[in-house]
Structure formats: C-alpha cells, structure tokens
Amino acid sequence: MSEQFDLIKYLSDSVDSLLDYMKKKSPERLWMFEVQKSQWGDIYNAHKDGKKLIYVSACVPPELIFAFDCVPCLLDAIPTRLASQPELSSKYIDFAEQFVPPTMCAIDKVDVGTVFSGDMVEKPDAFIYTTYPCDNSRAIYPAIEKKLGVPTFAIDAPFRKDDRGYRYLADQYKDMVVFLEELTGKKLDWDRFEEVMDISNQTNILMDKVSTLRKRVPCPLPSRLLILNELQLQMIGHPGLLKFFENQYKVGMSNIENGIGAVPDEKYRVTWLQNMLWSNAGIMDWMEKKYGAVLIMDAFGYQKAPLFEDPKDRERVFMDCGRKALASPMIHGASGPAEIYLDLVDQVMDEYSINVAMFVGHVGCKHTWAAAKMVKDTIAEKYDLPTLLMDIDACDARYKSTEEIKEIISEYMESVVGAKPIQ
Amino acid sequence: MDSLLMKSNIRNTSIEEWKQKGGKTIGTICCHVPGEIFHAAGLLPVRLRATGCTDDSEGEVWMSSFACSFARSCFELLLDGTYDFLDGIVSSDGCSMATRIYDNYKYYKKKEDSNKFYLKDIGAPRINNTKHALPYYISELNELKAGLENHFGVEITEEKLKKSIAVFNESRELVRELYELRKSDAPVITGADSLKITLASVSMPPEEFNAMLKKYLAELKTRKPLNDYRARLMLIGSAIDDPEYIKVIEDKGGLVVCDATCYGSRQLWEPVACEGEAIASIAKSYLDKTVCPRMSQVSTHNELYDMIIRMVKDFKVDGIVYAKMKNCQVWGSETLYFEDDLKAANIPLLVVEREEIMTNAGQLAIRAEAFIEMVEKEDN
C-alpha cells in the first residue's frame, strides 16, 4: 500500500530545501523565500507547536487568528503555490472534475481536490470561510465544511463596499471572536491583538511605500515580486511578512540609489488587469528581457490598504477589519459591483504611469471576463490605449502553452504597441 | 388579448396594455428582488429572462464567452429592443453573472445621459442564519423602497405593501394548486405549459394573472388526463426559462411533473407571512424561503436536497433531469452535495449540459429518450 501523500509536509519540506539552496547560491535573495517558510512551515508545524490550525478563506482577518495564537491556512494559497507544478495541480484539478464542472475556477478545483483527496493529512481544528470572492468559492466552501466535519464559522460578505457593508462584516467578526474563544478556550487577548495590529499596520505602511517605489520611472523592483503581495491575505500581522517587506523596501531604495531598475532600459510599463499568471510567472521575466516591459502593478494585486486607525478602540477595530477585508487583493476588484473594479483599473493606470494594458484573463474568473469590455472601453476612453485580451488559466498550465502565450504577447507588443525585441 | 399561456412571452398584450395606460415597468434580476415592493409603488415588476432568444452574439461581445449563456442572452435582449418597454432595472446579486447583466447595462446606458431610467442594485445575504443577515437585507430593501419613491414620485405605504403582499400570496396559492394537480396519477398539464404559466406570473400584472389562472385551473380540472407519457420526471438546475426545452423532453415521453428551478416552483412556494412591519415581513420570507444554491451555507444545500426528495415522493417521480447551464457554478456544483445521496436513495439522475439558446435539440432528445427508457416502469 502506497504511503499517503502529505501535501502540507511536502510544501514545508520544499521551502526548507529551497532555503538551503538559496543560502548557498544567493544568500542576498534569502529574504524572498524566508517568508514562505513562515507560511508553510508554520502551517505544517502548527500542532507540533501546540497551536490550533484553522483553514480560512479570503476576508478572514489574519490578525484575529494570530491574536488567538492560532495558525491560519488560506486554502486559496495552495492552488497559487502549486500552479507552477503542473504534475501536482493537474492531479487535484482532474480529481475535482469528478464532482464540479470543468469550467469552475482552477483555484477552487484545487481547493476541492486537495481536501477531498485526503492529501491534507493533518485535520484542521476549525474552518472559517466567507462568501468572497466569487460564485466558485461560494459553491465549494459548504461542501468543504461538510467534508472536514470540524467546527466551522461562516461569514457573509456584503455586496457593497460602504459603511453598511463594513458594519455588516464588523458584527460578524465580533461573532467570530466568540467562535474562536470557544475553540481555544481563551478570551481574546487584547494586548496580543494590539501587538498584531501594530505589526499589520507597519506592514501595510511598508507595502504602500514599496508600491510607491514602483510608481517611479523607471521601476526599481522586478515584476516577479508582485506575486508575493498576495501573502497579505493570509499573513498580515505576522512578523515574517513585515520582515519580507522591510527587506523589499531596502532593496528598492538601494536600487534607486544605485540607479538600478527592474530592467537596464525600461521601455514599457505594463499592467495586468486581472489575476496573476501563477501558472506561468516566467512570462513576466521574459517580457522584461524581450521588450524591456516591466509589469509595474497588477490590478488584482495589492493596493493601498486601510490601517487600524486606533487599535485601542475596541469597536472601531472591527470596522477596520471590514474595511481591510473589502480592500484586500482580488476582493477589491473582483467582488461586488463592477464600478469599483473600473475605478481600481483607472487608479492603477494613472498612479503607475502605465502605457501597456493587458487583460491576462484567467478563464475561471468568469465574472471579471464579463467586465472585460467595460475595462477595455474605460482604458480606451481615458487613456487612449488599447488592451490585450488574452484567455489563460492562472492555475492550470495545460490550458495554454508557454509558446502560445509568448506568441500572443509578442504579436501584441510588436503589431499594436510597436515594440521591438531587444537584441 | 393573449391567452394565459401566451403571457409567457416577454412582450405580451398585458405589457402593451399596461404601457398604453401609462404604467411603468421595472425589470428585476434574481429571486431576492421582491415584486411586492414595486407593486406597492404602482409599478409592474417583470423578471428578466431570455425566453425566445435566438442569438446572443452582441451579448457575448459585452459579457464574453466565459459568461453563462443565460446572462449573455438576457443582455442581448436588453440591447436588441425586446425590453424597450422597461423604465428601470433592479438587480440583486443572485450570482456574479446576474450582477454583470446589471453592471454592463448600467455602463451601456451611461451614454444616454438621462436619469429617467431607474437603476438600482441591492445585496442579498448568502448566509441567512446569523442575526445580522435579516437587518442587513431589510436595510437594503428600505433603500430600494426609498429610491423608488424618490424616482417615481410615489409613496409606498404600509397599507399598500400589505395589499401587494396579499395579491402576490394569492398568486403563490394558485400556483400551488396548479402543482397539486400535477401530483396526480392522471396529470392534466404538461411541464412545458406549467412553465409557461409560472413565466406568465412574472410577466404581467399579478391581479390579472390571478384572475386568469383561477379560470384556467377550473378548466384544467375538467380536462382528460394525459396518457401518452412513459415516465414522470423532475427537472432541477440553473434557471430554465424556455418551455421549448421542456417540450423536447416531453416529446420523448418524459412528462415533467415538478421541478426545483428558478422560474418554476421555487419562487412560489411559501407565502409571505405578514407579521408586523411589511418590509421586514417581506425580507424575512424571501431570505428564509428561497432555497437556491446561491446561498453559501450547508443548511441550504440540505434544504434543497430535502425538498427534492420530498417532491420525488409527492409527485411520484421516476427520475430527475439535472440541467446544468454551461459556466454556471452556482447550480453546476450540486453534484458535490447530493449525487451520492441520490444514488443511495435509488433515484435515477440524468445530468445534461444546457445552453440558453438550444442549437442542438437532438443532443437533449437522445439523452432524455435513453433516460426515459432507463426509468420507465415495466407496466407502461
């Protein structure tokens, strides 16, 4: 009988190997990978460390989980992590397609596949989910709840991002605190919570500073670093993430001082208007090399986050949790009325001085595809720029080959944008 | 003057008459937009749908091929003039696609630069068993109420709301009677015609609908039973607004006796219990009773399953046809919840993929026929 594959152990071990390798090869880049150790290592070791492991979805405030000294495992982080390993991601996607339509977003297919296949060996102590970001997640979370059979807390995310919405979330987060108190047998430690909120604020301030660096022409930081912004969803409030952004900011500042840009000669400032292409991140490096085209900011990625205005105000902090949740990556654009998405797109185009717009559209994200024309028209109207619309699968590399993606982008860059490949 | 069944057309004589009288019409998207509120404002609510749409290419330009064809087709009809009798659209976030019909149309309408057309979107909770859900939904409905009052210069009083609740409840009562008839061993109405009736209920003034359905039911009871069917089927799945779809199945001998679909049974079961304030009563009823897989909680999936089992028993169903709209995640994933349970309960299930515009009825027909051969009772 073959041994049960333990996915989390595998991810944790992989990070360890990667760190060992980096220590030897390029220790100056170690900081990019240490944060992943905080992520997967903490999850793998949660029970060993005497902490409760809680599976979470987007919009569950990590700060509150950390305040209770628990370890959050963002289910959606797994598919984005596995996207670069087709042999694993395809295993879970194919498994899930026995139960869910093949047109479901691959992120949620992998979520279903990992949980239902039994490869998530260590059972969590609880599951907390919200009704964001989309129909795909809403369809599967109750099924995951049934499958896990652990105490579950469900939060209804509001349709609109306004005070009524923040209040709606705030009230439910307070109920979530009661849930966590029952789970852990401890009352919320407000001192600890304040510490975590402080780290969270510091991190967000740094993230904003890093983003501001990217607004410079030329951009001092490489395209690739955008991927790790999504860690915010799971790890905001964790010292590991703070350290990561401290380092990133240092590197950015140093690059500026030394006149180093993401590329030797920045010709194009690109935005990707939908999901990150986790299944083929190398495309970003290739764009930099071939055209001097730097991915400056992605619309679904991190944008300016609200801060905890007053960690001592025990009412306000929950409203702030609501504000932050609704401003988090992907959520801010993908969920709710399209107008907010269009405003976000406008903001990115403007603040980051974008001159090449690409809608690199994950096919599973059907409702943002259903807004793609509005996005394209908005950009055309306001910035007199065309937008490349390209369908890809952000987590299933099999959908479109690297060659094909490169062909499409090359065609666009050369025929429409007028770019010439750098010799 | 259209017959009751003909009122299932999006444009029918009732709509024309209403318009001629100077009446205003609002298109609603999804189940959580209560028709009662519009009715109390003296407006006619009609549920947006794509019945009869034959081409959604313009809709696809806006909504992309990744959107479900139901949403694309609805949008197509908004663009091609079919719905030009509307004075406004109100949507709830039934699913992301429903939201996008509204978003795209609002964007499209921008260029008209006129405030005459009323546009509003409301949020409806997806989890109804927290103490915050109902107040949230009530505040959304109150905002809608105020918006309608402001835009159309009307006052929506408690009294008017209560009257509207009574009228809509009567519709529900009558549709229940219709479905009761379908339980019979000697059914007198096809599933296709029943859908036409429930479509009519959201396409014409409810008072008129009630009067016509009363007459129709009286006549139905005198009809000779249908005897040329081979199996009794239940239809479940994404919104089915096309009686022709049901006809393809019934032409093969599979009589559709009941359903758990949006334009069929589900909307019209429980009446609105009016206890206390009208908006609060409406909100409570719509929040609790709408058993739609859009709700993201285990209890709703359990409720849906229980409802299906109950209907299988009450309507003596031989097999369930589960029509999954392509690209629909909301209904598309129910397999995850109940496929094993249905197998264990020995209830045959046929899963078919559906597009709003039926380009190949043959594909549905062969599956339906094979399924009917599989489930028909020996003594037929």
Add this chain to the structure above:
Amino acid sequence: MSKASETEYWRWAEHQWKNPDIPDWQGSLVTAGVDIGSTSTQAVIMADGKLYAYSSIRTGADSPNSAIDAINTAMEGTGLSLPDIDYTVGTGYGRVNVPFADKTVTEITCHARGANFIYGSGVRTLLDMGGQDCKAIHCDETGKVTSFMMNDKCAAGTGRGMEVIANLLSVPIGEIGEISLRVEEEPEPVSSICVIFAKTEVTRLMRAGWPLEKVLASYCRAMAIRVVRLLERNGIEKDFAITGGIAKNAGIVRRIENMLGIEALKTESDPQIAGALGGALVAKDLIEKKGSQNFQKDRRRVNG
C-alpha cells in the same frame, strides 16, 4: 473526372454473416434490430433469441435506403423476407428512418443489451465508440442501463475522427491501431485533438520528423485519454467491455486498458453489431410481452 483511382482509406470492409449452426428459421420467433449510425448501419436477425444473421454496411446518404439495404444484406441466403420478421426495432442516430421498424429505441439501451449478449452478464461498464459520439454506459446483469454519459460535442474519439486521420495519413482505417502499437516508447498525446486542426497538427508532427507510427500513437493516446475521462466521470466497475466500430482498433483499446488498469472483455463476434443485436433482443422482449396474438404491427411506410 473519375475518382475511381483515389484510394478511400476511410473505407472499412462491409460484411455479412449467417450462423452456420442454424439451418432453418421456420417456426422460430424472428426478430430484427437495425442500427443506423452516422457512418455505419448494421442489421441483426435473431431466431428464438439466437444470433442468426447480420450485416454491416456504410450508411448512405439516404437513411431509409440504408436500413433496407442492411436488412436485405442480412437476409441474403436465408430465405427470409421482411414480412417473416415478427418484430423490428430501429435504433441509432437514424432510428426514426427505419421504415419497417415497429418501434424505435435509443442506441444506449440497445448497446447495453447487445453487450450483455456478446460479453455475458458480468459486463457492468460499457464504452461505445460510435461514428460520431462516445458513450459510457453502466448496466446490470440483465443488460439494463443504470446510468450513462455521452460525449457528442466533437468528432475526436469517434469513427468520424478516425476516418479523418486515416485520410490525412493515407492509412487504411483498419490498420491504424496495429501501426500505432509499433512505437517503442509512448509519445505525448497530441496537444489539440480537435479534428478541425488535425491537418495542421499532423503536418507539424511530420515536419518534425515523426514517423507514421508515432503520429498515430499520439492520436490514439489523446483519444484514449478523452474517453477514459468520460468513463471515469460515469464511474467504472468490472467487467468492462467496448462496443462500436472503434472496439476493433487495438491501438485505442490497448491504451484505454492501460490507463484504466482493467482489461476489456474480448469477443469473437463483431462488436460493431452490439446496437443492432440489442435492438433485436429488445424486439423479442416487446413481442413476448404483448403476446403474439394481440400484437399489432405498427409498420411505418416508406415515403415516396
């Protein structure tokens, strides 16, 4: 301009068979099943539930004529004529066009009955790879369908798809399977199985220096993957059997077996007749149920 010299690679051998062990049908209950598929038509005649005669011909442009040709071919040398057949079931894509059929039944139901007869009562999972669709069928020990799933969206994995490949590569269709098995190492499946892009794909592979067997292996593998997915979605239970024309393509069959880890049951009979055979069995059931005296024939008239 005459096309007589052009070799038709897609053309498989039409044939006819008569059971040598049944000398005379007189006094038996004679039933027939006619399966009009998109590419081939079979007619099967049974005498008292025993396989008596059958034919397999290419479906012509005119379905009613194909049905008549098929039954006539099957009856050759038997002394039978149409009125001697007590009950006929029409099945397949063109089932409503069998002018002399007493009833039409879907090929899904018929293939399951036919497979039960051909492969035995142990068959539970059936894969029918027909002219323009594939079906995964579950049946019980009596050959009654318990569940099914179809893939009729495209030609890949079907007889039609095979014919396109045969023509493109100038390989007689009956040899494709055997040639594809000559590869030493199994190649990657073709990236696009779509028959519309087959020409582009084949050209690309040939230009890259792929030998014929490798190209065929790549296609067979891709088709096998597709049908295995269909089977897995419907669930797989032993015993497993394959019917339809492509059951004779060893290249596809072997690959399916390898992927599933299950051997498909083999038969001496022609698996392509399963549908018509099942039709003849269903015909027998129906007439026995009705009782031959009260039985009313409901023959369709040929138009024109």
